Amino acid sequence: QQQVKQSPQSLIVQKGGISIINCAYENTAFDYFPWYQQFPGKGPALLIAIRPDVSEKKEGRFTISFNKSAKQFSLHIMDSQPGDSATYFCAASWRIYNQGGKLIFGQGTELSVKP
Amino acid sequence: NAGVTQTPKFRVLKTGQSMTLLCAQDMNHEYMYWYRQDPGMGLRLIHYSVGEGTTAKGEVPDGYNVSRLKKQNFLLGLESAAPSQTSVYFCASRYGRNSNQPQHFGDGTRLSIL
Numbered sequence: 001q002q003q004v005k006q007s008p009q010s011l012i013v014q015k016g017g018i019s020i021i022n023c024a025y026e027n028t029a030f031d032y033f034p035w036y037q038q039f040p041g042k043g044p045a046l047l048i049a050i051r052p053d054v055s056e057k058k059e060g061r062f063t064i065s066f067n068k069s070a071k072q073f074s075l076h077i078m079d080s081q082p083g084d085s086a087t088y089f090c091a092a093s094w095r096i097y098n099q100g101g102k103l104i105f106g107q108g109t110e111l112s113v114k115p
Numbered sequence: 116n117a118g119v120t121q122t123p124k125f126r127v128l129k130t131g132q133s134m135t136l137l138c139a140q141d142m143n144h145e146y147m148y149w150y151r152q153d154p155g156m157g158l159r160l161i162h163y164s165v166g167e168g169t170t171a172k173g174e175v176p177d178g179y180n181v182s183r184l185k186k187q188n189f190l191l192g193l194e195s196a197a198p199s200q201t202s203v204y205f206c207a208s209r210y211g212r213n214s215n216q217p218q219h220f221g222d223g224t225r226l227s228i229l
Contacts, residue, residue: 004157006157009155032215034217036220041222041223042222042223043119043205043207043220043221043223044158044205044220045220046217046218049215049217051215089157089158100146100163100165100171101146101165101209101216101218102148102160102163103148103158103218104160105150105158105159106157107155107156107157108155108157
């Protein structure tokens with residue numbers, strides 16, 4: 001059972017364009033929605049995160065849009081650069097403390113930004 | 116500041132062999148996690164620990180065991196390796212129980228089972 005579904009699996013964008021990655025979740029008990037960025041040969045690193053009481057969060061060129069009623073959230077990368085080429089994972093974790101802060105990850109999106 | 120360190124970085128095993136993956140963190144984090152990453156499946160939680168001496172099962176625990184004898188170390192064991200366990204394994208740690216605290220990942224162990 002995949003509780004967090006991510007699309008697309010891969011994405012090619014021209015330099016300067018907008019990259020958009022979408023995620024949908026099922027469990028309404030999730031209360032924290034981070035995005036992780038992973039470069040080849042490295043572990044994932046937190047990029048940006050949002051809580052469900054906020055509809056949008058922006059940090060530099062990266063924006064999360066959150067739609068609680070639709071149980072969907074998305075990552076927008078403005079003015080995409082070749083250095084943004086990486087794999088991006090959305091994730092979700094529970095409000096319930098005894099879940100140990102577990103993260104449920106989406107399947108990942110491999111982004112390639114062409115010069 | 117090393118953060119989260121995983122050893123070894125690469126390993127090739129034969130079916131039926133055993134091995135232990137070591138994760139060490141120097142950030143005094145309470146929570147530690149083991150994930151496996153497979154193409155098209157994201158990261159899936161194997162086991163986790165909420166403190167020294169504790170362990171709990173994640174999504175895909177079968178075929179793996181873990182131990183957290185010291186706060187800074189979290190060991191993942193494969194008792195009898197199978198080809199289905201070929202994967203990239205990531206360890207992560209987190210300071211506390213608040214859900215908005217990030218998990219910090221190591222750079223992974225690439226394991227091939229022949």
